[in-house]
Amino acid sequence: MDERKFKKMNRRELLKVAPVLALGAFAIPRLREPLLEKGLAFSDWASGKLFRPGHLAPTFTETDLTPFAKFPINGYDVDDPGVIFENWSLTVTGAVQKPGDYKLSQIQALPRTRQNTRHICVEGWDVIGRFGGTRLSEFLKMVGADPTARFVTLQCADDYYESLDMATAMHPQTLLCYEMYDQPLTREHGAPVRLTVPTKIGYKQAKYLTDLKVTHVLERVGYWEDQGYSWFYGL
Amino acid sequence: MQAEVIEVESAKTGESVQAVYEHSWPVRVSHWLNAVALFVLVGSGLQIFRAFPSFGAKIPQKDLLNWPKAFAIGGWLGGALQWHLTFMWIYIATGLFYLGYEAFSRNYRQVLVVPDDVRGIWPMARHYFFFGPKPPATEVYNPLQKLAYTSVLGLGVLSVLTGLAVWKPVQFSWLAWLMGGFHLARLWHFLVMWGIVFFLLGHLVMVVVHGWNNFRSMLTGWKKDPEYTPR
Numbered sequence: 333m334d335e336r337k338f339k340k341m342n343r344r345e346l347l348k349v350a351p352v353l354a355l356g357a358f359a360i361p362r363l364r365e366p367l368l369e370k371g372l373a374f375s376d377w378a379s380g381k382l383f384r385p386g387h388l389a390p391t392f393t394e395t396d397l398t399p400f401a402k403f404p405i406n407g408y409d410v411d412d413p414g415v416i417f418e419n420w421s422l423t424v425t426g427a428v429q430k431p432g433d434y435k436l437s438q439i440q441a442l443p444r445t446r447q448n449t450r451h452i453c454v455e456g457w458d459v460i461g462r463f464g465g466t467r468l469s470e471f472l473k474m475v476g477a478d479p480t481a482r483f484v485t486l487q488c489a490d491d492y493y494e495s496l497d498m499a500t501a502m503h504p505q506t507l508l509c510y511e512m513y514d515q516p517l518t519r520e521h522g523a524p525v526r527l528t529v530p531t532k533i534g535y536k537q538a539k540y541l542t543d544l545k546v547t548h549v550l551e552r553v554g555y556w557e558d559q560g561y562s563w564f565y566g567l
Numbered sequence: 568m569q570a571e572v573i574e575v576e577s578a579k580t581g582e583s584v585q586a587v588y589e590h591s592w593p594v595r596v597s598h599w600l601n602a603v604a605l606f607v608l609v610g611s612g613l614q615i616f617r618a619f620p621s622f623g624a625k626i627p628q629k630d631l632l633n634w635p636k637a638f639a640i641g642g643w644l645g646g647a648l649q650w651h652l653t654f655m656w657i658y659i660a661t662g663l664f665y666l667g668y669e670a671f672s673r674n675y676r677q678v679l680v681v682p683d684d685v686r687g688i689w690p691m692a693r694h695y696f697f698f699g700p701k702p703p704a705t706e707v708y709n710p711l712q713k714l715a716y717t718s719v720l721g722l723g724v725l726s727v728l729t730g731l732a733v734w735k736p737v738q739f740s741w742l743a744w745l746m747g748g749f750h751l752a753r754l755w756h757f758l759v760m761w762g763i764v765f766f767l768l769g770h771l772v773m774v775v776v777h778g779w780n781n782f783r784s785m786l787t788g789w790k791k792d793p794e795y796t797p798r
Contacts, residue, residue, distance in 0.1 A: 333575055341787075342787040349599060355603045375655075382735060390744075457628075
């Protein structure tokens, strides 16, 4: 083969590698954002597929617990939004048979679950805490939530908001948590009631809950999700 | 292994040299996809690490190192996670495509280190690091090269497994358990990344040392006048 023909063949072979250049789309600012949104959405879709409703997050013994004093307090705004406990109630709306304001005593009248589970922050740190409360599934049953509804949206006293897919909301370890380390929840940890979801990342564990809405469509996603974080973020 | 070999005649002198087809297109495409994916994954991974640059407790937090933002991708934690969670799919898909191709084409015999290579590793290392005599080349990759490529393929698989344990420590709790729990899985993921970066540094030095003719074979597949006798 003469040299020119060899060079031509090399150019043809080079073209076969050209599809790699499609990744260059990520270098174009106008395309980058929608592409990364698609990537994140695909990850969330895969997370949803990988989620197993009956699979429990690992639980730990008392000796594994992070001491309460070393359990980080992470709020997006204030550590204490000044909830007046005497007036507090959880306002339930949406696709439920019994909407209304539910008092803490009504939540506490449901069976109590206590569990030592790992809390993982999106930043990368993790702690093992002891959480006590009512299974969200029990509460949803009490308020007569529509079993075909797909989402639970939560509003917090500090304007934080979050949402869960129904499968996660019904998971046996998902709690309306009113106790940590066998003591009533403290203000900075989200008193009087917060969410504990050991199958999800830390920012899904909303604190100082005030409103709960059961819906068929996702109306509000979540505070951090609206900044660009993953919505499902199942662990 | 049977390689495709042709004779190329120079237009000027009429002299002819051998040219050998070293890398078929699936290997080349995988290589470059993987190169881009690794670049993004390491860069965004380091930005994610910046959010909690420690492997200890959160309280009190002792930082391991303050990685400069200029050498990270994504700008902030959320942005870096978007890059990481997007390119991990490209990385995994490329890896599966490559491994499938290697198995199907039996090209792995060119890449993987085998017991017969063990004797040749030290002479090659002596040549590179201590200016020893250059052992004669007998195939596409020398024994040290095969050892490096085999190792980095193993690290590639480990990077995915440790990453899965960090991303899904509940659904893949067995994987996290194998690694000593979520906390340690995060450390392994970090260390595997440095293992790959260490390989890349050596890899890039070798690319520069061996020049264009060698580099071109990863673009077009063909290497002119190879240093070994193609079989």
